[in-house]
Amino acid sequence: MADNILDRFKEVFDPEEAKTAGRKLKVAIIGCGWIAEAHVKSYLKCDDVDIVAAADLVPGKAEAFFAKMGVKNARFYPSHKELLDTEELDAVSVCTYNATHAECTIYALEKGVSVLLEKPMCVTLDEAVAICRAEKKSGKVLSIGFQPRFDANMKMIKKIVQSGELGDIYYIQTGGGRRRGIPTPFGTSFIEKETAGLGALGDIGCYSLDMVLNAVGYPKPLTVTGYKSDFFGKSPKYSNKPEYVDIFGVDDFAAAFVRLEGGIILDFRIAWAMHMDTPGDSLIFGKDGGLRIPSTDCWNGSVGGKMKVYHDVGGAQVETEVPILNNGGRDLFDMKIRSFLDAVVTGGPAPVPSSEILYNQAIIDGISRSAELGREIEISIPEI
C-alpha cells in the first residue's frame, strides 16, 4: 500500500501559533492560463490570503490576467524563477502546462515555499521522483490538484470499498472519455508534446486512476502493458481543429492492463476522442460484492449517474442503488484551495499527498513507455 512516509518529514507547526501570528498568507500564481482563474477565484474567497504576485512566460499575460480577475497591488515576473528569487511567499499555485510542472514545483520547494501543483503531477516518473525528493528535503506542503477528491460521490466510492462490503478487491476496470473532446479551448498547450508531454492519458487518465486507486488505498503498481494512439488528433477528417493536425504531438487514446500489489488487476482505457459514446463504466470487483460507477461524458469531478452495489443479502442477489450526493453547495475548487491552505498553516498533511500521486504518475509513465516499447514492462519506483 502507498506509504505516507513523506508526511513524517513535515515541519510541525502549532496551529494556534499560526493563528495568533495574525498575518495573512502570501500566495503567488505561476502560470496565468485557463486553470489559474479557478485558483484565483477561490483564493479571493479566503480572508487569510493576500495574492501578491504572478508569473507567466508570455509577456503581459500575468498583468492582464490579474487586471481581469480584479487582483490589485501585485507584482509580476517573466517566469517562476524571477518570482521565487524575489518574493517572500508562504505558498504558490503551479498552474503551468504539464511540461514545466516539475521545474516550477522543485524550484518553489527549494525556496521553502509550499506548493499546490495542478494535475497531472508532471510528465514522467523521473520528474515525479525528483518532486517528491524536493518536497521531503524542504519539509513544506505539496498537494496535487485533484479537486474530484473533495466530491461527496468520490468520497462515497472510497467509503464503500473501505467499509469491507465488497470484500477483498481483485479486479478494477476504470477509465472514461468523450466521443469528441480534444481540449483546445485556449490554444494548443494540451496537444503539443513540448508543453503537454501527455495527452488524454495524463489529462483525464490521471483522474480516473485516482478515483479507483484512492478508493483501494493506492496499491503499488508492479507491471503494465500499455497502448496509446493519436488517430483523431492526427486526422484532418476527425480533428476538432484541422489546422492543429500537424502540431498534435500527444495521445488521444490510451489503454492498459496493470498489475497492482495485493493481486489486484487494473484494466484501464481513456479517450479524448473515439467512435463510441463511452469506453465503459468503472467497475470494482470484490470477493463479496461489486460496485458500478457510471461513466461521465466529460471529467467534471463527479460520477455519471447513480452508483450500484451488487451483493448477496440473505442468500439473494441484491442490487443497492447509491443516491447521487451533493456537496452542500460548496465548490470543489474552493475545497481544494482551502484544504491546501489549512495544511500550509498547520504544517500538513497535504490533502492530496504526493506519496499517493507518485503511484498514479508511475502508472501513466509505465503505460507510455510500454506503449512505445510494444511490450509489458515492470514498474520500478525508486525510494524517495
Ligand SMILES: NC(=O)c1ccc[n+]([C@@H]2O[C@H](COP(=O)([O-])OP(=O)(O)OC[C@H]3O[C@@H](n4cnc5c(N)ncnc54)[C@H](O)[C@@H]3O)[C@@H](O)[C@H]2O)c1
Ligand atoms: N484541475 C483541473 O480541473 C484542471 C483543468 C484544466 C487544466 N488543468 C491543469 O492545469 C495546467 C494548466 O492548464 P491551462 O489550461 O491553464 O494551461 P494554459 O496553457 O492555458 O496556461 C499555462 C500557462 O503557464 C505558463 N507557463 C508555463 N511555464 C511557465 C513558467 N516556467 N513560469 C511562468 N509561467 C509559465 C504559460 O505561458 C501559460 O500561460 C495543466 O497541467 C492542466 O492539466 C487542471
